[in-house]
Amino acid sequence: MPRAIFPAPDHDHERCTSDAIAYAEAQCAARAKRLTPMRRQVLEALLASHNPLGAYEIIERLADKNGRPAPITVYRALDFLRDNGLVHRIESRNAFVACGHNHGGDDLVVFLICERCGAVGEATDGAVAQALKASARAAGFSPKSPIIEIAGVCAHCGGR
Amino acid sequence: MPRAIFPAPDHDHERCTSDAIAYAEAQCAARAKRLTPMRRQVLEALLASHNPLGAYEIIERLADKNGRPAPITVYRALDFLRDNGLVHRIESRNAFVACGHNHGGDDLVVFLICERCGAVGEATDGAVAQALKASARAAGFSPKSPIIEIAGVCAHCGGR
DNA sequence: CGATTTTTGCTGCAGCGCAACATGAAAATC
DNA sequence: GATTTTCATGTTGCGCTGCAGCAAAAATCG
Numbered sequence: 417m418p419r420a421i422f423p424a425p426d427h428d429h430e431r432c433t434s435d436a437i438a439y440a441e442a443q444c445a446a447r448a449k450r451l452t453p454m455r456r457q458v459l460e461a462l463l464a465s466h467n468p469l470g471a472y473e474i475i476e477r478l479a480d481k482n483g484r485p486a487p488i489t490v491y492r493a494l495d496f497l498r499d500n501g502l503v504h505r506i507e508s509r510n511a512f513v514a515c516g517h518n519h520g521g522d523d524l525v526v527f528l529i530c531e532r533c534g535a536v537g538e539a540t541d542g543a544v545a546q547a548l549k550a551s552a553r554a555a556g557f558s559p560k561s562p563i564i565e566i567a568g569v570c571a572h573c574g575g576r
Numbered sequence: 577m578p579r580a581i582f583p584a585p586d587h588d589h590e591r592c593t594s595d596a597i598a599y600a601e602a603q604c605a606a607r608a609k610r611l612t613p614m615r616r617q618v619l620e621a622l623l624a625s626h627n628p629l630g631a632y633e634i635i636e637r638l639a640d641k642n643g644r645p646a647p648i649t650v651y652r653a654l655d656f657l658r659d660n661g662l663v664h665r666i667e668s669r670n671a672f673v674a675c676g677h678n679h680g681g682d683d684l685v686v687f688l689i690c691e692r693c694g695a696v697g698e699a700t701d702g703a704v705a706q707a708l709k710a711s712a713r714a715a716g717f718s719p720k721s722p723i724i725e726i727a728g729v730c731a732h733c734g735g736r
Numbered sequence: 737c738g739a740t741t742t743t744t745g746c747t748g749c750a751g752c753g754c755a756a757c758a759t760g761a762a763a764a765t766c
Numbered sequence: 767g768a769t770t771t772t773c774a775t776g777t778t779g780c781g782c783t784g785c786a787g788c789a790a791a792a793a794t795c796g
Contacts, residue, residue, distance in 0.1 A: 422715050450762090452774070472751055489775065491753065496774095507667040510752065510783090526708065528717045541711040544704065548686065548726065551701040555582050556629055556731025557688045564670055564706070565723045571716025584787060610793085612743070651746065651784060656743095670752090670783065 421518045422537030423466045425572050440502050443449065449500060452486070458493040459502060459514060467534040468511030485559045489492050489529065524548070524562050526566045530570035537570065581676045582632070582688065582697030585594040585732050587718045593623045600662050609660060614645070618653040619662060619674060628671035630682050666696065668725045685720055690730035697730065 423432070440459055444451040451459075460475045462469055469477070473491050494512055495501035501513050506527060516538045519525055524545040528537040545565070552559040582594070594655055600619055604611040611619075621637045629637070632693050634650050654672055656662035664689060676698045679685055684705040688697040704724070712719040 422717070432589070446710040447782090450773085454775070470751070471753075486776065487752080487776090488754065492775080496679070507673045507725070526711055528712060528719075529624055530717075531720070537714050537715055538716065539711050541707065544711055547703040548724070550686055551686055551699050551704055552726055552728065555688055555697055555699050557690075557697065557728050559688075559726045559728070560691070562724065562726045563662040564721045565667070566712055566717070567721050567723075568712065568717050568719040574672065584762065603769080610742080614744070630782075647748085647783080648785070652744080677747090 421516045421539075422570055422572075423516075423535055425533075426433050433460070436514060436517065440497075440500075443500055443502065447500065455493045455496055458490060459497055462512060462514040462531055464504060466536065468506045468509050468512070468529075468536055470509075470511045474512070484531060496523045504538075506565060507563055508567070514532065519571075524564070527565045528570065529565060529567050530573055532569055532573035535572075579700075580730075582730055583695055584707055584735055585693075596623050596677065600657075600660075601652070603662065608687065609656070614649060615653045615656055618650060622663060622674040624671060626673070628666045628669050628673045628696055630669075630671045634672070655713075661725060664698075666725060667723055671684045681691065684720070684724070687725045688729050688730065689725060690733055691727055692729055692733035695730060695732075 419420065437456070437459070440456075441451055443460055457478055458474055461474050464477075469495065471487060471490050474494075475484050476511075478485050478490070494503060494505075498512075501517070502515055503513050504525070504527070508530065509529070513527075513536045518538060519540045523540050526539040526541060526544060528539060529535070545562075549559060550561055560563060597616070597619070600616075617638055618634055621634050624637075631647060631654065632649050634654075635644050635647065638645055638650070654663060654665075656702075658665060661677070662675055664675050664685070664687070665672055666689065669689070673687075673696045678698060679700045683700050686699040686701060686704060688699060689695070705722075708722055709719060716725055
């Protein structure tokens with residue numbers, strides 16, 4: 417049974433953001449990890465945009481009177497957030513998105529990337545996962561972590 | 577019905593290479609495109625290794641007494657080869673592989689990337705394609721070009 | 737042969753990503 | 767409370783990725 421989430425352009429973003437932060441805090445607490453200011457800021461920057469951001473875009477958005485964080489700083493925060501399932505990397509874009517956390521840690525996630533608005537939706541689908549596993553096994557291959565990214569046009573941009 | 581190709585470590589590489597070159601020549605002839613020396617060299621470099629190569633690795637391998645090609649030169653050759661279905665880009669590696677040409681132009685291809693030996697196999701599977709399409713549609717998404725890359729361990733490296 | 741298209745070479749540049757080391761802050765142990 | 771250990775951040779530096787823009791050379795066409 418497919419389950420998909422694509423951010424509607426008119427969704428309650430305030431709410432969606434605070435929910436995600438609350439989830440991140442809970443997740444970190446549960447794992448005895450620390451959601452430090454730096455990490456929180458990076459996550460917030462990603463949440464503020466439902467589009468994937470490149471590392472240097474994040475740096476740009478975190479820049480203020482106190483200067484801007486060094487690339488490595490942002491990358492480390494991103495590593496942490498990814499390790500804890502709060503952020504995904506979009507390989508085909510060299511960019512990152514906050515996770516919609518509509519899926520369990522090891523679920524196969526399908527990223528739907530809109531070519532018009534750039535928004536990224538996440539879908540989880542057991543059927544796809546099964547078919548993929550079967551396909552890999554048939555080649556004598558033991559799959560670890562599948563990456564699935566689909567470019568296309570989302571419903572809000574008139575794709576039909 | 578899944579169809580998969582994973583290069584066996586003891587396969588006839590001589591043959592496999594010359595076949596691929598012949599295919600490339602045929603493909604280019606059919607499309608009235610030119611398989612120039614540069615393009616051929618890049619393709620040969622990729623064929624000589626069943627592992628994906630980064631652009632600068634290709635440059636390295638093409639370097640000789642006459643100097644080395646500039647990055648842009650290799651990228652242009654790669655663009656050409658990709659446009660004509662002779663080379664794939666492995667997004668998760670920022671690298672390129674020669675196409676096993678075991679699939680039609682628009683088929684969905686699943687890349688199986690061995691974490692041990694680095695070899696890349698290609699699988700084509702209608703079931704996966706169907707499931708993916710269904711999943712995307714359910715989210716109101718019109719898919720264009722899916723990218724599927726699976727890291728894991730291949731049969732020859734003891735994956736089971 | 738001359739004109740057009742295609743391909744290659746050259747310069748330069750911006751983003752990506754991390755290694756190695758130093759510093760500072762927090763948590764655990766005594 | 768002081769010390770040790772652990773973790774997080776800052777600093778410097780560098781190599782890879784990828785392409786724009788322009789000029790020169792080669793192939794194709796009329």
